[in-house]
Amino acid sequence: MLSVLLVGCLVASALGKPLVSKRWKDFEVKHAWHDVPAGWQFHDIAPEDHILNLRIALKQDRFDDLVTALYEVSDPAHEKYGQHLSKEEVEALVAPHPSSVDLIDAWLSDHGVDPFSVQRLNGGSWLNLEVTVGQASQMLNCSYNIYQHTGTSEYIIRTTSYSLPSLLHPHINMVAPTTYFSSMRSMRATSFVQPHIKPIEDDHDFAASLVGAGSLATVPSSCATTITPSCLRALYNTSTYVPKATATNKLGIAGYLGEFANNADLQVMLVLDSRGRKTHVFGNLQTFFEKFRTDAVGTTFQTVEVNGGGDDQSDPGVEANLDIQYAEGMSFPTPNIYYSTGGSPPFIPDDNTPTNTNEPYLNWLDFILNQTVVPQTFTTSYGDDEQTVPVDYATTVCGLFAQLGARGSSIMFSSGDDGVGAGDCLTNDGTNRTQFQPNFPASCPFVTTVGATTRVNPEVGIDFSGGGFSNYFGQPSYQATAVSTFLGRLHGVNTSLFNSAGRAYPDVSAQGQGFQVVFNGSTISVGGTSASSPTFAGVISLLNDFRISQGRRPLGFLNPILYTAGVAGFNDITSGSNPGCNTNGFSAGPGWDPVTGLGTPDFGKLQALIG
Structure with a gap:
């Protein structure tokens, strides 16, 4: 029964x-x-x-035209490169056909729903x-x-x-x-505390030595164990760049899980003497900037509460603080915006008060796509096994990221922390087959997915770096050559366990272990691709700053240019693997691979190539 x-x-x-x-x-x-x-x-x-609160996604009458426009404005070889669409232009392409609207309104009316009471968003393609x-x-x-x-x-x-x-x-x-x-509480944040890595007090000596262009040769051996903004700025060659377009350029962090970026952990309060000199720094014990980026002391960030997301400063989260500390640490003084997104409070049995049981991804995308001006760069550090997300849901949400990209935003997602899959990796379609388990939204072809590395001189792919091939989304043309080359040297190993025709990820990578994070006033070590994504987003934000300061458009959707003109701007990672599903997973090698993607960024080279 x-x-x-x-x-x-x-x-x-x-x-x-x-x-x-x-x-x-x-x-x-x-x-x-x-x-x-x-x-x-x-x-x-x-x-x-x-x-x-029911949401209905209508078929978008000209969605194919939107995707065409997305690739045109993202392809450096196209005459429309950089000519990103406005909110109104995007909405015109995704609006439903009038016949769809009439039919669905008739259906709603027959079920006692007044069509005039329905909230219509995103050009009318979403009904609430x-x-x-x-x-x-x-x-x-x-x-x-x-x-x-x-x-x-x-x-x-x-x-x-x-x-x-x-x-x-x-x-x-x-x-x-x-x-x-998948509510956001069960959805995995792609980070974890690493108590076995002893945290450090500060890196003032190393930070003071950051002169000239950063290079692998100047990165101290300590960065192989503990990562700070100084390590990353040296590794990825950003240490000498000073942002100039801070009145325009912004970096957004999408936050979920009821986690809050804690101002006491990030910012400090200065006490000045009569001559205006700093005499004391008050905060929640030591602060992140005071320890690891002293030139940013006093900097804060904007919190935007989306759909009741909240901003409880007494209840900070490790994930949220990792995201904001390293996004700020890499992009300073670029303004950062933390989007605290609600929308999935637990239903309480026997409680008659209506509650919103929708998925926060939709709440955040509803909000951000309804803004006339949006940040040029975004990072998000959450994901689910792709097979746990209904294909209609995944396809629809992925299409919303395409809209954001068409408007000129670069969107980073962490690739996940389970290699090619955790546990026995059995399929949930009743066949109980063993199969590598890709992550979503990492598998969406309209986002830039970031895997993880570790060590220095050289960097290597780390074992938890999520990577693989989508079972929902086909392989986009921008990566066909790179992926074909990888598959050619695989010689059939594990090919029965993944969809070689699927969208392959990660696209890129960055450090992902031993990040020094200030949490509740103390420094802890944190790892995961949640660390990699805001790090890479910080580099992209600097590239966007450079372009804007030169009177040019921001990069927007990154992948078409990264796999072409941008390839030479990456440090190729040729060792490491991402085991899972009781296999050795994939191995890193020359060129693109599903452990580290194209590699880790060299800002100076990327600045010359695509800046």
């Missing part, structure tokens, strides 16, 4: 419900899981009067509406239940299967919340 309840469709009673036209009763499944997703268990039937669980169940011919996460005890309301009337399938890309179970 329970299994039928979990996967079966709900035949709603017509009592008290609108009379629904027969044309809306010819259902076809839109997405269904074979089993309840791993890590979740059935708790109870969702109350019919619980309010859902409030409905009861009972209404949503009838509209989508499904059963909403309360599920509990076994690791966090969080409750959410989801369904294991949903359908749409056959007539609507060509007009609707996705409905949420439905079958995407």
Whole structure:
């Protein structure tokens, strides 16, 4: 009985419900899981009067034209390179066809939803509406239940299967919340504390020696164990560049999980004597800048709360502080914006107060795409196994990143910390096959995915660096040559375990171990591709600063130029591997590889090549 309840469709009673036209009763499944997703268990039937904030993604009438425009403005060989689209131009391309709007409005009306009450975003391609669980169940011919996460005890309301009337399938890309179970609490932040790496007090001596262009030869051996902004600035050749376009250029950090970037850990308060000299620095014990980038002392950052994201300074998070400290540490004095994104509070059984159970990615993308001006560079350090994300959801969200890229933003994502996959890597489609497990959004072809390295003189790929091939997204043309070369030297090893025709990642890499992070006033060592992504984003932010200061457009979507003109601007990483799924995974080698991508950046070379 329970299994039928979990996967079966709900035949709603017509009592008290609108009379629904027969044309809306010819259902076809839109997405269904074979089993309840791993890590979740059935708790109870969702109350019919619980309010859902339902989001409907309509088919975008000219999405192919948007992708064409994205590649045109991102291709240095194209006459439109750098001519990024405005918010209004993007929205015109993603707007639904009027016939789709009319049809869906008729469907909503038949289910008792006033089309005039619906919030329409992103050129009308996204509909936000409030409905009861009972209404949503009838509209989508499904059963909403309360599920509990076994690791966090969080409750959410989801369904294991949903359908749409056959007539609507060509007009609707996705409905949420439905079958995407990953709340941000269960979603992995791609970082972890490394207590075995003894933290250092400061690196003032090394920082003072950063004169002339940084190079591998000038990086002290200590950077092989503990990483500071000085290590990174020397390794990646940014130490002599001083940003000039700080009135225009900005770097954005997308934050989730209810984590907050703590000002007490990042910024300091100065006390000056009568001559204006600094006499004391107060903060939460020592601060990050005072220890590791003294020229930035006094700098703060902007926090933007998205959908109730909050900014609780008494409850800082390791991930959030890692992100902001190293994004700022690399890009100073470029203004940084931390987006504290809510949207997924736990559902509390027996609580009749409506709660928003949507996915925060959608909340953040709704917000950022609705802004007229957006930062030129973004970094995000979260991800899920691709197979746990419904394909309709992943495809729709990936398309939203394409919109952001078309508007001139460079978007970095960490590649994940499980190599080619954690655990036994069994598929969740009922076949229980062993398969490498790519990460999403790392696998989206419209973002730049950052893997991890370690050591110096030379750097090597680190074993946890996420990398592989998507099972959802095909291989984009910009990387076809580089990936073909890699596959040619693989000689068939493990080829049955991954989709060699899929989008390959990471695209690039940066250091990912032993980052010195100030947390609650103390320095701790942190690792993960969560460290790599803000580091690489900091380098890109400096390149954008240089371009803007020269009267040019920002880089925007990076991958087409990185795989062509930018290749020579990377330190090629030729050793290291990323084991997982009870295999040795992939190995780094000459050129692109699915451990370190094209390699780590050399700012000076990139500045000459693509700046």
